[in-house]
Amino acid sequence: MRKINFISIVDDDPIMVFGIKKMLNSTVECKVVESYNNGNLALENIKHSITKNKPLPEIIFLDINMPIMDGWQFLTEFITLPIKTKVKVNIVTSSIDPYDLTQWEFFKNRTHHIITFNNKPIKKQKMDDITKIA
Amino acid sequence: MLKEKKTISTSFLVKQLPTATLFVDMKLNIVYASDKLTSLFCDNRINFVGQSLFTLFPQLNLKWKDVLIECLKGTSNYMGIQGFKDLSGNEKFHEWSNATWYDSEENIIGAIIQINDVSSAIESDMALEKANILLKQQSELSKIGVWEYDLQNSTVSWCPMTKTIHEVPLDYEPTIDTAIQYYKEGHSRNTISMAVFEATDKGIPWSLKLQIITAKGNEKWIMAAGKPIFEKGKIARVMGTFQDINEQVLSETKTKGDAKLLKTLIDNLPLNVFIKDRDSKKILVNKSECEYLGVTDANELLDKTDFDLYPFETAKLSRDEDLKVMETLKPILGQESISIKNDGTETAFLSSKIPLLDENGCATGLVGISLDITNLKQKEQELRSLINVTSLQNKKLINFAHIVSHNLRSHSANFSMLLDFLVNEKNEKEKDKIVDMLTQASNNLLKTLENLNEVVTLSTNTQAKKESVNLRSKIASIQENLSNLIATNKLNIINDVSKDIHIQIVPAYLDSILMNFITNGVKYKHPDREPILKFNTEKKGEYTLLNIEDNGLGIDLEKYGSKLFGMYKTFHTNKDSRGMGLYITKNQVEAMRGKIEVESKLGEGTKFKVFFK
Structure with missing residues (x-):
């Protein structure tokens, strides 16, 4: 099984968080899986880790529609953070609004991080793909 | 001696004759000349006597020599008029006449020649002729004819132009009756008859614009003028002019018609x-x-x-x-x-x-x-605002469709994911957990459907009946309903709305709007201070503006302003936030053709401005 040190899940839906965690259990071996209710909480945590020189997540599962700070607002700030490593950001959403796709294109081309766009529900095979890190 | 005497006396007599006179002998040599000759030819140096007539007057017509020779035979004939220039260069005309000169024994001894100055007569003749020519030309050019009616002889004469105008042959002889008959029956004939009568009876002249029917049957406009001529105090004749003005009148009528048409057109x-x-x-x-x-x-x-x-x-x-x-x-x-x-x-x-x-x-x-185009402009404006409303609604609808699709999809995704887990799960404990989650997902779906239903009802029920509602008492009654919540959270509501403010509104919407603001006031209160919520109103044009001001958490409008009234948008970590309140409120306000604005300062409070129409 693939070994990953640190995965973050940013989603306000507890069922989704449960589901992602469960699927991760059967696809990868991960030491730390953290979850955040909204983008702001996740961002604050990452900023904190940077200043304290703590390890950063290698993979982030990111929901778009969240209270307080949504997925796009999170990304806007995240790509400006001084992170040298390549973080894999998997957007997981049930949205089919074309606006969200253009937003994805927008961010994809503005960062060295890898950003994928995935519609819910996530199948096991897909999970296998998006947990690969370069 | 006697003869000599007689000669002297004759010579003396001749000298004194009042007209210029010459006596010539049979050889046409001058025997006597009257002094008048000197003044006639203005030259007193001329010594006439003894000189030959034709030597003295070399310019004389040679034919006159024959006339004079005839005269010397006893037959005197007309000689004619001789013109010459006097010393001052003026043209002079002299009429020469002759008679045979007999002595007492009836023997022809010569001829007597008389010379009369006819210059003035000639000049006036010429002037008359010139005038006649001029008149004729004028008459032809201006188509003005002349006519005369002799009352004594009852005759009428027309000049050629008058005849031309009447289109009769030049030898036509009119009478006063036939002349009048040429006038068009009715107004023209009556008027001319009256004018002729007035002129011949009372001596009143006329000048009239009338119509005639010519001999060839053409209708023509003419200008007829007549003037009675008096002789010895009685009206003897009527003279006048007769002018063809058909073209002028027709073009005048046409111009007038054109002008009238243009005026009518422009005016209407x-x-x-x-x-x-x-x-x-x-x-x-x-x-x-x-x-x-x-x-x-x-x-x-x-x-x-x-x-x-x-x-x-x-x-x-x-x-x-x-x-x-x-x-x-x-x-x-x-x-x-x-x-x-x-x-x-x-x-x-x-x-x-x-x-x-x-x-x-x-x-x-x-x-x-x-x-x-004021009306047109107004219509255009209305149309434009209608398009704006429509496109806004369309946008809302698309937005709503996305929200619906998103929410339903996220639930169905959860179901499918959980069911997938359930099928593959062997652990009973884990299975129970998954079933619990399925129940939760099902509840979430129901809640979502409820929310959506609320929105749909609002959007489809835009024609809900408006009533006049007293705003102050409405706020008080909602306050009463929420007294528990208000008391628990120590919310201080200051109702500054004056008693006489009534607004036209859908009562249920107002209830919902006020309730939402009061619960928001509680939900988003600042942790460090007791919450205060102030209500007051202003008049803003056609709107009644309700200000709702709190001292709560406030919100960063730069970050969230555009999403504040969006569906499922929440901006605070609060368990009761479901992202529906302000979305519904905004829709209710807009359904009543009002609008809503917000001012806020993070950490200090928020002021909502609700405009009611």
Whole structure:
């Protein structure tokens, strides 16, 4: 099984968080899986880790529609953070609004991080793909 | 001696004759000459006696020599008129006549020649002839004929032109009755008969524009004038002129007709039409323009400029346009403009200004044509706002569709994911957990459907009945309903709405709106202070503005402003936030044709401004 040190899940839906965690259990071996209710909480945590020189997540599962700070607002700030490593950001959403796709294109081309766009529900095979890190 | 004496005495007598007279002998040598000759030829140096006649007057017609020879045989004939220039160069005319000269024994001894100065007679004859020629030419050119009616002989004479006008042959002989018969039956004939009677009876002259029917049956307009001529105190004749004015009258009638047609056209056009001169003074205005400027008589506008009729700004703009058109000679066509009158009324015009050119191609003024498009503009505005509303609603609808799709999809995704887990799960404990989650997902779906239903009801029920509601008592009654919540959270509500404020509103919506603001006041209170919620109103044009101000958490409008009223948008970590309240409130306010605005400062509080129509 693939070994990953640190995965973050940013989603306000507890069922989704449960589901992602469960699927991760059967696809990868991960030491730390953290979850955040909204983008702001996740961002604050990452900023904190940077200043304290703590390890950063290698993979982030990111929901778009969240209270307080949504997925796009999170990304806007995240790509400006001084992170040298390549973080894999998997957007997981049930949205089919074309606006969200253009937003994805927008961010994809503005960062060295890898950003994928995935519609819910996530199948096991897909999970296998998006947990690969370069 | 006697003979000598006689000769002297004869010579003396002849000298004194009152007319210029010459006595010539049989050889045509002058024997005697009267002194009058000297004055006639203005030359007293001439010694006439003894000289030959033809030597003395070399310019004499040689034919006269024969005449004189005849005379010497006893037959005197007419000689004629001889012209010559006197010393001062004036043309003089002399009439020469002769008689045979007999002595006492009836023997022919010579001829007596008399010379009369006929210059003045000749001149007046020539003048008359000239005048006649001139008259004839004039008559032909102006088609003016003359006629005369001799009352004593009851004869009428027409000049050739008069006959030509009547289209009768030149040998035609009219009578007073036939002359009158040529006039067109009715007005013309009656009028001329009356005029002839008045002239012959009372001596009153006439000058009339009448119609005749010519001998060839053509109808013609003529100008007939008559003037009675008195002789010895009685009216002897009536003389007059007869002029063909058919072409003038016809073209005049046509011009008049054209002018009338043009005037009718201009006056009845549903357009404001005016003509201005170089100084932008109005020289023609039509009815519409008069009506627009509120005058009944066009003369009230003539000679006035826009500065007399409009406020300075409007007049200045108009004058600048006029100048531009007249300078560049390029018309302004179909330009939209707003005209403001002195009383402040605004009219939207679609106007054109076209330069008027003289024969040299210089602008002498301009024609202005304006179409009042105020109503059209208003309709356009209404249409535009309708389009705005429609496109806004369309946007909302698409947005709503995405929200619905997103929410339903996220639930169905959860179901499918959980069911997938359930099928593959062997652990009983884990299975129970998954079933619990399925129940939760199902509840979430129900809740979502409820929310969506709430929105749909609101959007489809836009025609809900409005009632007049007292705002202050409404706030008080909602306060009463929520007294538990308010007391628990120590919310201080300050109701500053005055007692007489009534608004037209859908009561259920107002309940929901007020409730939402009060619960928000509780939900988003600042942790460090007791919450205060203030209500007060202002009048803003056609709106009653309700201000709702709290001292709560406040919100960063730069970050969240655009999403504040969005569906499922929450901005605080609060368990009760479901992202529906402000979305519903905004929709309810808009359904009642109101609007909502917000001001906020993070950490200090928020002020919502609700505009009720």
